[in-house]
Amino acid sequence: MKEINIEELEKRFQEKIDADIRIEPKDWMPDAYRKTLIRQISQHAHSEIVGMLPEGNWITRAPNLRRKAVLLAKVQDEAGHGLYLYSAAETLGADREETIDDLHSGKAKYSSIFNYPTLTWADMGTIGWLVDGAAIMNQVPLCRCSYGPYARAMVRVCKEESFHQRQGFEIVTKLAQGTPEQKAMAQDSLNRFWWPALMMFGPSDADSQHSEQSMKWKIKRNSNDELRQMFVDVTVPQAELVGLTIPDPDLKWNEEKGSYDFGEINWDEFWQVVSGNGICNKERVEARRKAKENGSWVREAANAYAAKKAQRKAS
Amino acid sequence: MTKKEWPLYEVFIRSKQGLSHKHVGSLRAADETMAVENARDVYTRRSEGVSIWVVESKNIFASDPSEADSLFEPADSKVYRHPTFYDVPDGISHM
Ligand SMILES: [Fe+2]
Ligand SMILES: [Fe+2]
Numbered sequence: 001m002k003e004i005n006i007e008e009l010e011k012r013f014q015e016k017i018d019a020d021i022r023i024e025p026k027d028w029m030p031d032a033y034r035k036t037l038i039r040q041i042s043q044h045a046h047s048e049i050v051g052m053l054p055e056g057n058w059i060t061r062a063p064n065l066r067r068k069a070v071l072l073a074k075v076q077d078e079a080g081h082g083l084y085l086y087s088a089a090e091t092l093g094a095d096r097e098e099t100i101d102d103l104h105s106g107k108a109k110y111s112s113i114f115n116y117p118t119l120t121w122a123d124m125g126t127i128g129w130l131v132d133g134a135a136i137m138n139q140v141p142l143c144r145c146s147y148g149p150y151a152r153a154m155v156r157v158c159k160e161e162s163f164h165q166r167q168g169f170e171i172v173t174k175l176a177q178g179t180p181e182q183k184a185m186a187q188d189s190l191n192r193f194w195w196p197a198l199m200m201f202g203p204s205d206a207d208s209q210h211s212e213q214s215m216k217w218k219i220k221r222n223s224n225d226e227l228r229q230m231f232v233d234v235t236v237p238q239a240e241l242v243g244l245t246i247p248d249p250d251l252k253w254n255e256e257k258g259s260y261d262f263g264e265i266n267w268d269e270f271w272q273v274v275s276g277n278g279i280c281n282k283e284r285v286e287a288r289r290k291a292k293e294n295g296s297w298v299r300e301a302a303n304a305y306a307a308k309k310a311q312r313k314a315s
Numbered sequence: 316m317t318k319k320e321w322p323l324y325e326v327f328i329r330s331k332q333g334l335s336h337k338h339v340g341s342l343r344a345a346d347e348t349m350a351v352e353n354a355r356d357v358y359t360r361r362s363e364g365v366s367i368w369v370v371e372s373k374n375i376f377a378s379d380p381s382e383a384d385s386l387f388e389p390a391d392s393k394v395y396r397h398p399t400f401y402d403v404p405d406g407i408s409h410m
Contacts, residue, residue: 027380076360083357087341090323097320153340160361277393278340303319306346 017218022148025091034216036210037147038094040219045085046103046110050284052078054118055127056141063121070167071124077160081305084153091149104289106276113193113200115278122175122182122189128168130190130197131237137231138201141221150219169238181194183243191247196263199270203226207267233259324350325370328364336368347371385402 009028016023023029052075059075062068090096102108113131118124139161142154175186202208202224214220222230232251239246250263272278321343327336339342339358344350358364378386394400403410 024380026377073360076356080357080360083342084340087323090341156340237405295393299321302321302345302349306349309348 014216015292017146017216019219020146022151023146024148032213033219034092034153036091037150037219038089040214041085041089041150042094042099042102043080043109045089045099045112046077046108047114048082048085050103050110050114050288051131053112053170053284053287054116054280055124057118058121058124061121062124067124067171074128074164074167077164081153081157081160084156085150086307088147088149088153092147093200095107100292104285104292106285109274111200112270112273112278113196114279114284115273116196117280118191119192120185120189122172122185123193125168125171125175125186126189126193127168129172129238130168130193131200132161132164132168133235134197134200134231136165137227141227142219144218144221146218172244173242186242187244190244194247195265195269196273198228198232199273201225201231203267204265204268229259232262236260237302321345324354324369325372325375326350326354327368328354328358329366331362331365336366339363341372344369359400 010030013029013033023033054079055071055075059068064069086096086099089099099108103110118127136158139158141152143151143158145151145154159268172186172190175182177183205211205223207224208224211220211223215223236246236251242267248263250261252261253259253295254261273281276282323341323343324347325341326339329336329340342350342353342357344353347369351367353368354369359367390396
């Protein structure tokens with residue numbers, strides 16, 4: 001049994017994947033598969049956690065108690081998503097503290113969308129509608145990804161996301177049907193978030209480095225451009241329905257291919273934000289770092305309390 | 316200042332009376348009481364459970380996946396343990 005070489009193991013591994021047999025934590029897997037997944041899952045976890053910040057910004061200023069309770073529940077869900085994902089990364093041998101420290105040192109990435117500021121209440125609507133909408137597009141196929149713990153985490157996440165999108169769309173709808181000022185606020189928010197939302201699907205297929213191998217391993221199940229197109233196709237009619245205009249002069253229905261044509265994404269902006277030069281990159285990472293520092297006494301107190309209880313039990 | 320990482324716990328949830336506890340994931344907590352409280356917040360925000368078990372992950376001893384073939388082989392060759400193995404004449408019911 002010990003004589004099996006790496007190539008043979010890799011071949012068997014790929015056969016399992018091709019046969020849609022899930023990989024579980026203790027199973028043999030190629031190093032590169034493990035590393036790629038750790039990177040992907042931890043980036044995903046960081047996105048959930050950093051994603052709480054732009055919305056957290058508006059919790060205390062929600063227009064009424066209902067909106068406040070909903071937003072609070074939504075943001076709390078995102079914390080939960082982050083925790084499911086950090087645990088999934090840990091099943092691959094990632095160290096939780098190190099993973100988080102990588103975010104704080106700027107070594108690890110997270111979704112570029114969260115580096116845009118939330119300037120008005122309407123942004124709470126637009127984020128739920130577009131950002132959670134785009135996240136759903138990305139995450140639903142991952143419920144069938146080859147790594148068991150990640151796929152299971154995605155199932156939980158997707159169940160919770162649909163409420164996120166609906167609460168956002170409800171806010172947008174209300175504003176769009178409100179006073180001219182409210183409608184203008186919703187439109188302004190859509191203008192600011194539309195293109196960054198399209199960028200959430202990542203670089204175009206031609207520029208996407210890891211895609212091919214990830215598709216083969218089934219840790220990515222659709223290409224970036226495919227998912228982006230699906231998102232545009234479902235979202236445009238929603239905007240029309242509430243009477244808002246997508247800020248893209250090149251957007252038009254293409255009868256032949258049965259989907260929308262849309263304008264060129266500003267990839268310069270995308271790469272700038274990814275490499276740390278977005279409007280809020282510094283602020284976001286700083287907020288996370290402070291949260292960890294300021295919370296350290298709580299973690300220490302919990303340790304001290306646990307130790308005291310254990311001692312009492314032992315005596 | 317202690318930089319002690321909280322231990323990892325596996326979380327099991329009984330979704331309703333009459334069903335067994337099922338593994339749902341893991342989390343970190345300072346001790347088991349806090350692990351149950353955290354599990355309540357992380358895994359049952361939408362009434363997914365009526366009971367929670369937490370077990371420190373290091374206390375779980377698992378079978379080795381690379382030996383799964385030999386471990387489970389004895390059952391594979393005993394098809395006669397399944398009712399479908401047997402011929403039942405046409406016309407026989409309640410069996
Ligand atoms: Fe989420
Ligand atoms: Fe969400």
